[in-house]
Amino acid sequence: xxxxxxxxxxxxxxxxxxxxxxxxxxxxxxxxxxxxxxxxxxxxxxxxxxxxxxxxxxxxxxxxxxxxxxxxxxxxxxxxxxxxxxxxxxxxxxxxx
Numbered sequence: 001x002x003x004x005x006x007x008x009x010x011x012x013x014x015x016x017x018x019x020x021x022x023x024x025x026x027x028x029x030x031x032x033x034x035x036x037x038x039x040x041x042x043x044x045x046x047x048x049x050x051x052x053x054x055x056x057x058x059x060x061x062x063x064x065x066x067x068x069x070x071x072x073x074x075x076x077x078x079x080x081x082x083x084x085x086x087x088x089x090x091x092x093x094x095x096x097x
Contacts, residue, residue: 001037001097002060004069007052009089018086019043019054025078026056032074035065052091059097066094 010019023041030039038059044052060066069075083090 002063002066003093003095003097004056004058004060004066005093005095006056006058007091008054008056008083008087009051010053010086011088014086018082022078022082022086023054025082029058029069029074029078033069033072035061035068037061051089063096 008022010022023043026041027039030036036058039057041054041056043054058069060069
């Protein structure tokens with residue numbers, strides 16, 4: 001199994017509807033991309049976040065599933081349409097479990 005952890009810094013002043021669209025698009029990937037075993041996404045509530053406002057954790061069956069996810073059309077659409085326009089920074093960590 002592979003864990004794909006992503007932290008997002010949503011830009012200041014972004015409408016809550018745009019953030020909700022990002023979260024919905026990310027949640028929708030679970031049903032659109034093969035190889036996803038589990039997917040969670042949500043808003044940070046910790047004061048230790050160093051400016052990161054949202055987190056995503058995707059569990060893949062294996063490295064091949066992660067590699068197929070990155071260029072997948074549904075993932076690319078979410079990135080281009082719902083994430084890049086509203087996010088200042090992204091931090092990604094991938095590891096095997």
